[in-house]
Amino acid sequence: MTAELGAFALALALALSLAQVGLGAVGRWRADPALQSAAVGAAVGASLAIAVSFAALTVAYVTSDFSVANVVANSHTDKPLAYKIAGVWGNHEGSLLLWCFTLTSFGAAIGLFGGGLPVGLRTVALACQGALGALFLAFALFTSNPFERVSPAPFEGRSLNPLLQDPALVLHPPFLYVGYVGFSVVFSLAVAALVEGRVDAAWARWVRPWTLFAWSMLTIGITLGSFWAYYELGWGGWWFWDPVENASFMPWLIGTALLHSAIVTEKRGALQAWTVFLSIAAFSFSMLGAFLVRSGVLTSVHAFAVDPERGMVLLAILGVTAGAAFGLFAWRVPALKGGGLFAPVSRESALVLNNIFLTAATATVLLGTLYPLIIEAVNGRPISVGPPYFNLTFNPLMAAACLILPLGPLLAWKRADAAGAVQRLWLAALIALGAAALSLLVLSPRSAIGAVGAALSLWLIVGSLVELAERVKLGRAPLAEVRRRLGGLPRGAWGTTLAHAGLGVFIMGAAIETTAKAESAATLQLGGALTVAAYRVELQDVTAVDGPNYLAERAVLRVTKNGDEICRAQPERRFFPAGGQTTTEVALCGYGLDDLYLVLGERAAGADGGPAWRVRAYWNPLAKLIFIGPAIMALGGLISLSDRRLRIGAPAGRRTQRSLRPAPA
Amino acid sequence: MSFWPKSRKARRRLQVVLAIAPVLALAVGLTLYGLRDSVSYFYTPSQALAAKVTPERTVRLGGLVEAGSVVNHPGGRVDFVVSDGQGAARVVYHGDLPDLFREGQGIVATGRFVQAGEFAADEVLAKHDETYMPREVAEALKASGEWRPAAQGS
Numbered sequence: 001m002t003a004e005l006g007a008f009a010l011a012l013a014l015a016l017s018l019a020q021v022g023l024g025a026v027g028r029w030r031a032d033p034a035l036q037s038a039a040v041g042a043a044v045g046a047s048l049a050i051a052v053s054f055a056a057l058t059v060a061y062v063t064s065d066f067s068v069a070n071v072v073a074n075s076h077t078d079k080p081l082a083y084k085i086a087g088v089w090g091n092h093e094g095s096l097l098l099w100c101f102t103l104t105s106f107g108a109a110i111g112l113f114g115g116g117l118p119v120g121l122r123t124v125a126l127a128c129q130g131a132l133g134a135l136f137l138a139f140a141l142f143t144s145n146p147f148e149r150v151s152p153a154p155f156e157g158r159s160l161n162p163l164l165q166d167p168a169l170v171l172h173p174p175f176l177y178v179g180y181v182g183f184s185v186v187f188s189l190a191v192a193a194l195v196e197g198r199v200d201a202a203w204a205r206w207v208r209p210w211t212l213f214a215w216s217m218l219t220i221g222i223t224l225g226s227f228w229a230y231y232e233l234g235w236g237g238w239w240f241w242d243p244v245e246n247a248s249f250m251p252w253l254i255g256t257a258l259l260h261s262a263i264v265t266e267k268r269g270a271l272q273a274w275t276v277f278l279s280i281a282a283f284s285f286s287m288l289g290a291f292l293v294r295s296g297v298l299t300s301v302h303a304f305a306v307d308p309e310r311g312m313v314l315l316a317i318l319g320v321t322a323g324a325a326f327g328l329f330a331w332r333v334p335a336l337k338g339g340g341l342f343a344p345v346s347r348e349s350a351l352v353l354n355n356i357f358l359t360a361a362t363a364t365v366l367l368g369t370l371y372p373l374i375i376e377a378v379n380g381r382p383i384s385v386g387p388p389y390f391n392l393t394f395n396p397l398m399a400a401a402c403l404i405l406p407l408g409p410l411l412a413w414k415r416a417d418a419a420g421a422v423q424r425l426w427l428a429a430l431i432a433l434g435a436a437a438l439s440l441l442v443l444s445p446r447s448a449i450g451a452v453g454a455a456l457s458l459w460l461i462v463g464s465l466v467e468l469a470e471r472v473k474l475g476r477a478p479l480a481e482v483r484r485r486l487g488g489l490p491r492g493a494w495g496t497t498l499a500h501a502g503l504g505v506f507i508m509g510a511a512i513e514t515t516a517k518a519e520s521a522a523t524l525q526l527g528g529a530l531t532v533a534a535y536r537v538e539l540q541d542v543t544a545v546d547g548p549n550y551l552a553e554r555a556v557l558r559v560t561k562n563g564d565e566i567c568r569a570q571p572e573r574r575f576f577p578a579g580g581q582t583t584t585e586v587a588l589c590g591y592g593l594d595d596l597y598l599v600l601g602e603r604a605a606g607a608d609g610g611p612a613w614r615v616r617a618y619w620n621p622l623a624k625l626i627f628i629g630p631a632i633m634a635l636g637g638l639i640s641l642s643d644r645r646l647r648i649g650a651p652a653g654r655r656t657q658r659s660l661r662p663a664p665a
Numbered sequence: 666m667s668f669w670p671k672s673r674k675a676r677r678r679l680q681v682v683l684a685i686a687p688v689l690a691l692a693v694g695l696t697l698y699g700l701r702d703s704v705s706y707f708y709t710p711s712q713a714l715a716a717k718v719t720p721e722r723t724v725r726l727g728g729l730v731e732a733g734s735v736v737n738h739p740g741g742r743v744d745f746v747v748s749d750g751q752g753a754a755r756v757v758y759h760g761d762l763p764d765l766f767r768e769g770q771g772i773v774a775t776g777r778f779v780q781a782g783e784f785a786a787d788e789v790l791a792k793h794d795e796t797y798m799p800r801e802v803a804e805a806l807k808a809s810g811e812w813r814p815a816a817q818g819s
Contacts, residue, residue, distance in 0.1 A: 234761070341673055344680050355686050360692040371704070381706060384725060386775075388703035393695040397688070521741050521760070601761050604737060614741065616761055658677060 003068050006056030007147040009049045010097075013104060014141055016046035017134040022274060024127025028120055028458050036123045040111035043126055046133060051100045054088075057097060057146055061088050067153035070094060070146040076159035076578045088168040092310075093146035093293060095173055099290070100140055102181040104133045110185060113416045124192035125185075132184055142361050143310050159578035165357065168228035173563075176221030176248060180290070182214025183251060183283040190279035191325055192430030194332040199272040205263035207279060209641055211262060215255040215284075216637030223630040227320075230627075234584040234599050236519070236618040238626055241390040246369040250362055254282045257358040258570035260351045266414060268340040268348055274355070280329060284322035291315050295359065297373060345416040350408035357401035362392040380566035397577045402456045402507070405500060406463025410470065424470060428462035443516045443621075453511020460504030464497045495640025499633045506629025507535075512622040521616040525606040527562065533619035535596060536560045540568075542613060550574040552585070555600045555613060559589050566591050571600040597624040705775060709784075711752030718778045726754060726784050727773040735768060747772065747784075754778075758786040 020042035028033030061084050064077045074091045075084055089095045093418045107129040114122040140146075152584050175431025181347035186207055193199045225248070230238040239245060258278040265275040291297075295311020368385045406428060410421040436455035440446055469475070471493060472485040520532035529538040541556040552574040559566045569587035576583070588594040670676045696792035708718060709723045718724055726747060743758045745768075756774050766772060766789065776786035 003723075037775060349684075353683065353684060356688050360688050364692055364696050364699075368699075371700060375704075383704050383706050385700070386703045386705055386723070389699040392699040392703070393692065396695060397692060400688075400691075523739060523741070599761065607739075614761060 002059045003055045003065065003147040003149060004391035006053045006060070007145065009053035009056065010100075010137065010141055010145070010147070012054065013046045013049035013578060014050060014134060014137040016042045017104065017107075017130045017137055020046060020531075021127050021134060024123045024130060028123045028127065031120070033119070035105070036119060039123055039126045039130070041478055043104070043107040043111040043130065046130070046571075047101075047104040049459055050097070050104045050137075054097055054101045057094060058085060058088050060147075061085060064157065066155070066157055067149050067151070068147045069150045072150060072154055072157045073320055074160050075157040076154065076549060078578060079159065079165070080548050082167070082170055082655040083160060083165045086164070087299075089173045090160050090164050090169070093140070093144045095177070096136070096140045096144050096388075097146055098173065099181060100133065100136050102177050103129070103136055103184055106181060106185045107133055109186065118196075118202075121189070121192045121203070123200075123611070124195045125188040128191040129184060129187040132321060135321065139310075139313055139317060145314055148352040155574075156578075159549070160578065162574065162576040162579060162581050162583045163232055165549075166228060166232055168224045168232075172221055172224040172228060175217050175224060179214050179216075179218025179221050179255075180248070180251060182217060183211060183255060183279075183286050185210040186214070186279040187283035189327065190276045191328060193276060194328050197332060197335050199265070199276055199336050201266050204262045204272075204275060204608070207260070207275070208262045208266060209498045211258050211279075211282075212641045213371070214638050215252070215259055216634045216641065218248070218252050218255060219630050219634040219637065222252060223627055223634070227359060227627050230623075231362060231586045231588055231597070232583075234586055236517070236597050236620060238611045238623075241387045243369050244293050246365050247292045250369075251282055251289060252363055253358055253362040253365070254278055254285050257355045257362075258282055260354050260358075264348050264351050268342065270340045270342060270348055271352070272336050273329075274334070276436050278355075280322070280325045284318065284325070287318040287322065291318055293401070293638070294368070296630050323370075340414070342413070345411070345418045345443050346416045347408060347411040347413050350404060350411050352402055354401060357397055357404075361394050361397040361401070364397065367391065368393065369377065399452065402503070405460060405503075407466065409464075409467045409496060409500075425466060426464055428459050428466055431462045432456070432459035443512070445516070447515035450511050450515035451508055453515070457504045457511065460507065461501045463501040464504070466498045468493070470483030492640045495636040495638075495643070498636030498639060500636075502619070502632030502634075502636055504629070505625050505632055509622045509625025509627075509629055513620050513626060516621050517623075518619045519617070521590060521601075521614065523604050523606070523612045524615045525608075528612070530615060530617060531568040532596070532617040535566065535617070535619060537569075537596075537598065537615065537617045539613065539615055540613075545572065546572065550576045553600065553603070553613075555615070557587065557598055559596055559598075561591070566596070569598045571598045573600045573602070590624065593622050593628075594625045595620040597623075680754075687742055707773075709749035709752070710747060710754040711749055713778060714752050714781060717781070720777050720779055723775065723777055725773050725775050726756065726778075726786075727771065728754075728777065729771055730766070730768050732768045747774065753783050754782050756784045756786050756789075758789055760789075 005123055020039050023035050023039040026032070026041055057064075057070070060071050062081065063077050064071065064075060064084070066072050070091065070093050071087075074087045074094070079087070087094070089098045107126060110117075110125055110129055114125070117125070131228040154192070178536075189203070189210070190206055193203050212535070225245075226238045229240070253442065259274065259277045261271050261278055265272045267388035286648060291311060291314040294314060295308060297308070297311060340348075368389050371385050372383050406425055407418075407421050410416070410424055432455040435458040437450040439451045439454040443450055467487075471489060472482045474482055518533040520530050524529040524530065524539040526539055526541065529536055531537070536559070538558045539555060539562070540558050541559060543554050543556075544550040545554045552572045554570050554572045557569045557571065559569055567589040571587035572582050574585055575581075584599055584601070587598045589598060595618075597618040597620055599616040604612050604614060606612030670679055705725050707727060708716065709728050710726065713724070713726060728749040729749040730754065731746040731748050734744075736744045738744070741759055741761075743760075743762060744755060745758075746755055747755075756776075757779075758774070758776075773790045774784065774786035775788040775790070776784055779785050785818045800807050
């Protein structure tokens with residue numbers, strides 16, 4: 001019964017989304033307040049319907065309703081409750097439902113929280129959001145209905161892939177999707193602005209919070225995914241430049257560029273066309289990502305449901321929506337008024353440069369990701385583009401962007417004094433060079449890339465702090481004045497500092513972990529030991545463990561440094577009878593910011609015929625920073641989001657139009 | 666400077682172009698250089714034999730792991746034979762094989778041919794999805810008539 005309810009709600013949501021498009025379009029055309037309010041009602045209704053549908057699927061999973069094909073394929077009665085729920089979005093159909101849920105919820109959010117928007121703009125944005133929703137809902141309903149029944153219902157399900165049964169993977173897709181789909185609001189606002197023919201500071205002020213929110217969620221989502229890959233796949237790597245990873249990374253890069261260009265549009269009224277372009281591009285990249293992940297056109301280590309036919313439909317959706325939006329852009333952009341002028345040395349210019357670097361970096365990632373498709377289409381030879389390509393193209397571009405980053409916030413709008421800004425950064429430069437020298441002295445093997453990374457990292461961190469110190473006049477004003485200024489800083493300023501410093505923290509971790517990590521493996525009998533870097537890892541015991549839906553061998557590894565015990569790590573090797581699959585559970589043993597990464601391998605015969613186990617140990621110096629850094633960045637984004645300026649929305653002059661409040665749905 | 670445009674708008678446009686040009690040149694240069702060196706071609710064992718792949722090129726080798734061919738040496742070395750039904754190559758790998766590595770399953774190994782028929786792998790991939798058959802392997806097997814969907818496993 002719940003499945004039918006879910007399927008019905010899904011169809012209802014599609015109908016309501018279509019109504020949202022129609023009401024919005026006609027309402028705007030006739031400037032009819034009743035119809036425009038009805039569009040808001042339809043948006044809220046669509047989102048509620050999808051919520052019911054999503055709840056129905058969740059209920060089917062929680063109660064292990066094996067008459068639903070999707071539950072059979074991805075669930076099992078043995079699974080812990082959290083993973084039964086996570087199973088809802090651990091597959092193509094369910095995750096698509098989650099995608100639609102977020103898409104329609106954002107539509108409802110435009111309607112409900114869009115009181116400060118000009119009514120016309122809001123209505124067109126709602127119509128656009130409704131059109132996006134309708135396309136994806138139709139895709140879900142007609143090609144990937146998660147509520148299809150099987151008859152007779154099997155006794156047991158096939159279970160969720162055990163690699164996905166993991167806390168990070170429970171949270172990774174929702175965050176990622178909120179991030180991906182969050183850009184749809186920006187997309188709709190851009191389309192609406194083009195239709196209305198007005199892109200001004202008020203519009204940019206509206207775009208910023210949505211971009212910030214989507215960007216922060218995407219940052220968290222990507223970080224969770226990367227962390228999952230790090231400890232679950234058992235290779236010790238956290239980023240593989242895999243097509244699926246790139247698919248999530250490209251919207252992030254464009255979103256980052258958009259965050260910065262929207263500031264220029266908001267504060268100075270410049271770069272309007274470019275900001276609109278990025279607003280459209282961000283969600284287009286999200287949809288491109290959905291296509292790459294779900295169509296299987298590219299070989300990836302991550303992809304889940306792969307189906308070329310569905311891929312074609314997604315490609316068509318991408319082509320129609322992005323094509324229409326960019327077409328509209330090309331048609332309407334000449335009508336946009338030019339904005340404020342600025343000198344070659346100014347904060348505007350620094351932000352333009354940031355955008356040039358970010359888009360160039362995105363372009364290289366895009367090319368590297370799609371190059372195998374192009375080549376295969378041209379000469380039929382399957383190829384792959386490996387990490388060396390991305391390291392060679394992406395890293396230098398981003399390094400250049402990081403080099404100018406601390407200068408940006410120190411420059412004044414319109415016309416700035418470059419020498420003054422450089423002068424104020426002497427401390428950051430000194431510390432950065434010191435870090436580079438130190439890393440060359442201390443770390444082995446000696447690595448130029450590691451040194452450059454360490455220098456860039458501290459350049460960013462100290463540079464952000466210098467900017468903060470400048471704002472509060474630290475050292476130049478009495479302490480009471482500094483404290484007063486510190487208290488009066490807008491949250492946006494804190495957000496900027498945190499996000500930039502977080503990037504520095506990440507770079508430190510990434511550079512040092514990549515260049516200085518050590519690895520060691522051995523076949524150990526009980527009591528045997530291996531050494532990795534300065535650590536000794538002793539295999540003390542191996543026991544059999546009976547998990548909720550798996551059987552495991554659990555090792556006890558005693559890790560010591562100079563004879564002092566650091567930790568007792570317990571890596572596992574789990575066998576899941578439901579899928580007949582074995583997974584390794586890595587044990588992470590933290591020592592400060594470093595990780596000891598321990599993997600229990602297969603049982604083998606020892607030298608004297610007794611049992612022995614393959615044990616693999618990695619020493620990953622500063623590895624925690626790789627995940628702490630992005631977490632700080634996301635925190636910075638969220639703090640920025642809570643800034644009063646962003647909540648106020650449109651300037652007071654436009655308040656009068658707020659009398660057209662949406663009717664309660 | 667006579668070529669410096671008079672209108673402020675045109676001047677700004679020129680400035681933007683001047684800022685973009687070096688970055689674009691850098692990006693294009695790096696991309697071309699990167700694509701020359703870090704693109705790896707995919708071969709099945711018989712294709713590799715026919716193409717006489719040289720040892721200095723990093724390539725990817727795909728096929729089915731031949732049943733009974735996996736030999737675990739002490740010290741972590743693993744040997745196994747990858748075949749496409751028409752040819753076979755011995756793969757030598759140091760390290761832990763992925764959890765989904767099984768005899769009879771399709772895998773893709775990245776590495777170099779040390780000599781004809783002998784492959785030193787740096788990385789062996791099998792996908793999360795347990796019904797996984799690498800796309801290239803599936804297509805190559807279909808082309809050679811060795812495609813048996815049942816061989817995909819459960």
